[in-house]
Amino acid sequence: MKFDLESTDIYCSARAGTLHTAHGKIETPIFMPVGTIGTVKGVHQHELQNDIHAQIILGNTYHLYLRPGTEILKQAGGLHKFNGWDKPILTDSGGYQVFSLAHRRKIKEEGATFSSHIDGSKHLFTPENVMDIQRKIGADIIMAFDECTPYPCEYNYAKRSMEMTHRWLKRCWNRFTETAPLYGYEQALFPIVQGSVFKDLRKSSAEEIASYESYGNAIGGLSVGEPHEDMYEMTDIVCNILPKDKPRYLMGVGTPENLLECIALGIDMFDCVMPTRNARHGLIYTREGIINIKNAKWKDDFSVLDPNATNATSLFYTKAYVRHLFQAKELLGPQITSIHNLAFYIWLMEEARRHIKSGDFLTWKNTMVKKIVRRL
RNA sequence: GGGGGUGCGCCGGAGUUGGAGAGCCGGGCCAGACUGUAAAUCUGGUGUCUACGACUGAGUAGGUUCGAGUCCUACCACCCCCA
Numbered sequence: 421m422k423f424d425l426e427s428t429d430i431y432c433s434a435r436a437g438t439l440h441t442a443h444g445k446i447e448t449p450i451f452m453p454v455g456t457i458g459t460v461k462g463v464h465q466h467e468l469q470n471d472i473h474a475q476i477i478l479g480n481t482y483h484l485y486l487r488p489g490t491e492i493l494k495q496a497g498g499l500h501k502f503n504g505w506d507k508p509i510l511t512d513s514g515g516y517q518v519f520s521l522a523h524r525r526k527i528k529e530e531g532a533t534f535s536s537h538i539d540g541s542k543h544l545f546t547p548e549n550v551m552d553i554q555r556k557i558g559a560d561i562i563m564a565f566d567e568c569t570p571y572p573c574e575y576n577y578a579k580r581s582m583e584m585t586h587r588w589l590k591r592c593w594n595r596f597t598e599t600a601p602l603y604g605y606e607q608a609l610f611p612i613v614q615g616s617v618f619k620d621l622r623k624s625s626a627e628e629i630a631s632y633e634s635y636g637n638a639i640g641g642l643s644v645g646e647p648h649e650d651m652y653e654m655t656d657i658v659c660n661i662l663p664k665d666k667p668r669y670l671m672g673v674g675t676p677e678n679l680l681e682c683i684a685l686g687i688d689m690f691d692c693v694m695p696t697r698n699a700r701h702g703l704i705y706t707r708e709g710i711i712n713i714k715n716a717k718w719k720d721d722f723s724v725l726d727p728n729a730t731n732a733t734s735l736f737y738t739k740a741y742v743r744h745l746f747q748a749k750e751l752l753g754p755q756i757t758s759i760h761n762l763a764f765y766i767w768l769m770e771e772a773r774r775h776i777k778s779g780d781f782l783t784w785k786n787t788m789v790k791k792i793v794r795r796l
Numbered sequence: 797g798g799g800g801g802u803g804c805g806c807c808g809g810a811g812u813u814g815g816a817g818a819g820c821c822g823g824g825c826c827a828g829a830c831u832g833u834a835a836a837u838c839u840g841g842u843g844u845c846u847a848c849g850a851c852u853g854a855g856u857a858g859g860u861u862c863g864a865g866u867c868c869u870a871c872c873a874c875c876c877c878c879a
Contacts, residue, residue, distance in 0.1 A: 697837085
């Protein structure tokens with residue numbers, strides 16, 4: 421794996437680069453659609469590739485481990501073969517489920533014990549077996565097993581949790597380097613910075629993470645309910661410490677506005693369920709602002725979803741028709757809006773990249789943010 | 797034509813042995829929320845008004861009663877049975 425940093429903005433920390441993986445290149449900044457259970461909900465791989473132009477998608481270790489199960493994925497020859505996506509894949513480690521399924525787990529030094537949200541069965545995740553599972557899933561980029569702390573979070577808890585995440589990282593790293601990929605192509609392990617919203621913790625965590633010879637680094641534990649100012653401040657602190665020659669992945673972020681602001685702080689990679697979940701709930705992002713397509717005001721608006729879009733789906737279906745599909749609870753509705761939102765997010769990243777390269781990113785970003793946060 | 801039954805919310809149910817209904821459950825409709833997906837989910841609203849309070853309301857019109865959605869009479873509508 422190799423990251424080429426191609427240009428850096430002179431007025432802010434925004435960067436454009438290319439990450440080369442065994443399954444192809446990823447041009448940054450990039451948004452990665454979330455495909456937790458081996459599918460980007462409601463979106464065909466064909467559409468991801470040809471209309472959305474996704475360059476990489478996510479999978480989730482916890483969910484895939486529970487269903488279909490690691491052995492099935494191994495038999496299939498890895499997740500790429502299983503779901504038919506032959507471009508890059510990144511798997512999250514299950515660290516987020518330590519946070520989101522908090523009432524179903526116990527955290528110990530050894531690892532986290534979970535009861536399955538599907539059938540209640542008990543499972544133990546350790547740094548070691550999470551590496552083993554991610555070897556079997558076979559994603560190009562795999563994530564360290566961490567604890568994503570909640571917000572708000574007591575300083576002492578955040579500190580202890582961060583320190584354990586660091587110890588878990590050491591164990592992840594050891595297991596990862598002791599084992600080989602199973603399917604004949606390279607995998608990269610990204611460590612994760614924690615530290616909640618505490619500057620000194622973020623600083624020391626970033627320093628710890630930066631000490632690893634990884635191909636890229638991630639920032640976790642943000643976008644969990646903290647004010648945006650805190651999220652930006654922590655991101656800024658961490659980006660100033662993480663090595664410049666490696667991609668920086670801000671996990672779980674966020675709104676289109678969040679993405680643009682964090683690009684300016686030096687982030688290269690994002691993922692978030694927001695474009696797909698909101699799409700299924702009728703919220704779409706356009707170049708003119710945010711639309712709740714279920715609102716009665718769109719019932720006779722026969723303009724297309726986004727007249728300035730660059731992808732076919734968003735230029736084909738009208739607002740009135742898509743609202744009708746939602747009213748009628750037709751499955752095509754969420755499918756169209758999911759494609760639309762993902763295409764919008766990825767277009768936004770392409771535009772950001774273009775403006776970073778042409779040197780007018782900050783001006784463009786400030787204008788764009790004002791437009792895209794409006795409620796239509 | 798005769799007999800029986802049923803009528804309240806935008807719709808469908810439930811319930812009311814004469815005793816506090818703007819009022820139960822679904823649905824629909826109108827909004828809102830959603831950030832490394834336990835989420836095609838969740839929350840709220842949905843008679844009227846001069847609106848933290850009032851008013852009107854159980855097919856329609858009367859009647860009995862301290863009190864009627866509930867009992868009585870007539871009419872109307874729908875459903876069932878007979879002719």
